[in-house]
Structures are given as structure tokens and as C-alpha cells.
Amino acid sequence: MSEPKRQHIVAAITQLLQTIRQNWITILVLLFVGSGSDSMFGPLLIIGFAVLGLIGGFVSWWRFTYQVVEGELRINQGIFVRKNLYLSQDRIQVIDISAGIVQRMFGLVSIEVKTAGSTSKEAKIDAISRDEAERLKQSLRSNDSATGEEEVAELTPQKVYHLSYKELLITASTSGNLGIALSIVVGVFSQVDQIIDEERMIAFFESVMPASVGFSLVLSTILFILIISWLLSFFGTLIKYYDFTLTVNDEELHIKRGLFEQKQLTVPFNRIQAIQIKEDLLRQPLGYASVILESAGYGGEQQELNSTTLYPLLKRGEVGNFIQEVVPQYHISVQAKRPPKIAIRRYLLRMVWVSLLIIVPAWLFIPYGIYSLFLIIPALVLGYGQYNDAKIGFSSDDAETLLLQSRLLSRRTAIVKKYRVQSASTQQNPFQRRLNLVTYSLTVTSGSGGQTFTIRELTETMGAQFLEWLSEAGTDNVQSEDIFSLSSDATE
């Protein structure tokens, strides 16, 4: 692999598509401007751009070469500005193989090499054959020593987990992306009245509902929006997790997923920063959870910028086993502690304020908005749930592993190794000061940034204790009895 190689010629096309995607606003503007003045101008412009783009794509394909020299990936690219990227294999965090629609048409894949803190997509080879990608991965991954063993391990993966169709359907229908989808739909709806003018809309509504714009209309609008968002998130998740396969071998985790765009992701064990168990609001009553992985240098899609799903759906009871089998060092039993009872009122009050943020505008601006007052009830229930789910504790085997559980909407349980923690802090506002409570938070590296886990309303002593946990000097005098006897008022 010492010869510099070029990508498959299809890279010219993907390059073109990427240019279009990056500049679509400019293109749109140009098109509108063009079509306004002269009828011939617009089409000519399009053809001109297409030709230019194709030539550009071709030249960039020509300029792009890659090779592996002495365990170093070297990429040379650039039309006007030439870039030489040398990437040492020790620094590689994740090798990500995926296939977009264009790649699939030609039976190709793209391969992306990520290092800690890399945000650019520079180390991305857009179009090469699958065999070539595998070979590249092999030569980049293992160090000089154990290439042979590596291959064996590759051939006989220890465990394979595959998401069945039934599980996929459950995952999709209970997807936690509902909120995101909802905001998109509401956003679209709020644009509708700009497209259709208001008078015509009122006329339409009056013809459809002759009686009055009544309670049922408001209710059905809300229902309609909810259903549309649910469908969006259903299909989004279906496409994303289709054919989800997790393969575990001695050194790394291998995740494959996706319907139209198949994604492959390899995470070496020693790059795992933390494990998170997430129970979505919709999944929890059904007894399902998902497991999420924080790893340095892997930036996933936008929704989950810094973390990636290790497995999308597990029965609550199976999570322990799963973690034991896949990432055994994160399997711990914990005698967790909880915030003191006095914290309940702060949890409840906070949810009241939050719900008022919705209720007051709804009351003022939406017909029948006053009924949104009933939101206070679920808000209070959620507040109590947040209190009830807030837990923190050390693994009973060693004081090196910490478990933090909290809930915003979904219940999240994070398992963090001490040597992965970048910083920890406690924070106290005047209201908390009155009750001697603090908010504790802790940050690990994730992607090119950090992931912070927070627990609210711990007692001051607990906060100090868990802060102290991090300090090297503190390790010796942290005894587990000490911690668990620390605040007897906190444990029920």
C-alpha cells in the first residue's frame, strides 16, 4: 500500500453533489435572479454551473491521492490550495465506513478516519471499493506486532447483536426524536400562513367548518401535528437503525446500520469515554432502554452530535447482561445515593416554572389555551420523577467508577470511569444555599467537545465528597463506608 492511489472516478460525482449541497442557497438565488431577467439566461446558467462543477469534481478527483506509509495515512488533495494530510495511526480514534446512495449505485463505500478533536472532514476518502476500504482499515488499525492475530479476531468476532425487525419497529415507534420532529412540524406550520395568504385560509376554514372555529379544531390541529411528527420520527428512526448490527471482538466494537445510507463505525475499547443508558419517556413504560456510547473523536449526526448509539433497544432487565458482555468494565453494581427529601420541593417548583413558560403564552395567544393549565399536573409528576430518579454512587467493587442517574424527560444513567473525567464542579444558587443543596456536574470528552452529566440538589457534603473523589490526593481517604454513611438523611 505504499503507492499513492486515487479514488474511484465516482468521487468526481460525489464531489459535485457535495458542492451543490453546500451552495444550494447561492444556486437558488442565482436561479431566481437569472430567470427574472431573461428566459434564456436561467437554463444557460444551470448548464454552465453543471459543467464547471463536473470539471471541478474531476480535477479534485485527479488531485486526490492517498497512501499508507509506515503506519501513516497520507492524503494529498486540493485544486488551488494543495493540502497534504499526514495522519499517524496511533492517533486514529475511529474508522468509519459508510455508503451513500451514489456510492451504493456503484457498489462503493466512503471511509472516514477520525482523530480526537477533529472536526473537519479532511480525512475522508469519498469513493473506493469495499475491499479496498477493508484493506485500508486493516493496514491502519493494527500496529506492527499482531497483524495475524488481528485478522483471526476479525474473522471470528466474539459476539454479534442484531436488531430484529420487531425490535426495529418498536424502536421506531417509540423513538425519542418526537420532540425534534415536533419542532420541525411546528416550524413548517408557522411558515404556512406566509405561503397561503390569511384571507384565503380563513375562507377555507369557514367553508370546512361552518359552525365556528371551535375547541375541536384546536384539539384536532394539535392531534394532527402530533401524528405528523410521530410519523416523521418513526420513519427517520426506521431508516437510521435499519439492519443495526453490533459486532464485538477482542479490541473493538463494530456498528453497522442504515437503510439508504449504510454506516459502519468502529470504536476501539480504549477510546470509550463513558456509557449511558437512556430510557425514553415512551420506552420506559414498555420496559425498554437504549445504550449510548461516548467516544472521543466521533461526531455522529446532528441529533446526537457527540455520542453514538451502542444498541438502540434492550429490555430493561437485559441491559446489565448486555453491558457485562459488551463492555464488561462498565458493568457495576452500585449502592446509589439520592438527593435528600428536602430537595423534592426544588424539583417540583422548577417544573412548575417550566410548565408556566408554556402555559402563559398558550393562555394568552391560543384559543382555549387556558386548558393548558392542566399541563401542570404532568409537570409535577415529571418533577417528582426527576427527584426520584436522581441517583449517584460508586461501584461497590472500586471507587474508580461512578454512576450518575438523572432525568430531564428521558432517564439517563451514565457510567463514568474516574480516569476519563476531565473536570467536575458543584454549583449553588441562593435558593439552594438556603437548603444546603448543590448541583453536581462532571464532564468527559465526547466527540470534539465534552459531555456533561449533571445531578441537581445533592447535599453540600455529598457534592464535596464527589468533587473530592476526583482529586488524586483524595483517593486514599475515600472509603466506601465513609461515603455511604455520609448522609443518612439522604437515603430513604
Added chain:
Amino acid sequence: MVPSYLFFLWSYNANVSFWILIAALLGAIFLTILLVIITPQIRWRQWKYKVDEHEIDLHYGIWFSRSTLVPVKRVQHVDTRQGPILRQYKLADVVISTAATTHKIPALTEATADRVRSEISTFARKAKEDV
């Protein structure tokens, strides 16, 4: 801001009572004193930092009082930074970066800032050798 706006209003429209104007003026003066003279002092007094061979301890904040602990081992680099105003007063910020977070100790004297920076980097190097 507020008084000048009110004065503007008053000069065009006599409906705003003189006393409201006075009250607003007093309020503005009070706020100015509070925000410009008193709170910075409290904030400054609240700011504490401690650096030793194991960790960096930061305590700060008036309304939200915060304690942050950064293990020295995790420190990736330390900067001192100085804008034009700080330079005028021969002060500098110390900025500590880990792989995930950055922390700032604001406005130390130049000499102290340099000392803190080199201390942290020495400790960090030592801590990493130990591992």
C-alpha cells in the same frame, strides 16, 4: 440609558411626571453603583483558586457559586491571555484547557499569571510522567 430615554420623553411630552423621572434617575444611579462598583468587588473577593500537584481548584460566583475541580493530569495546555484593557493594567487571564473543557482564572497580575501557568504545566508534566 433609562434616564436619558425618560428625559427624551419628558422633553417632548409633559405627561410624564417629574417625580417618576427623579425616581427613575435614582434607580439608575443605584443600579450603576451596584453593577459597576459593588458587584465586581464581591465577585473579585469570591474568586479563589488553588493549584497543587494533583488538582486545580476554582471557586467563584456571587449568585451561582461554583466550585470546579480539574485533575492536573487531564490538563492539555495552559495559556495566559491579555487583551488591551488587561495589558493597560498589567494583568492577564490564565486559561486552562482539558480535552473537553476550558477554565479561566481572570485578571491576575502578569507575574502571578506567568507563575501559575508554569506551575500548572510543571505539575501536569510531572503527573503525566507518574502514570
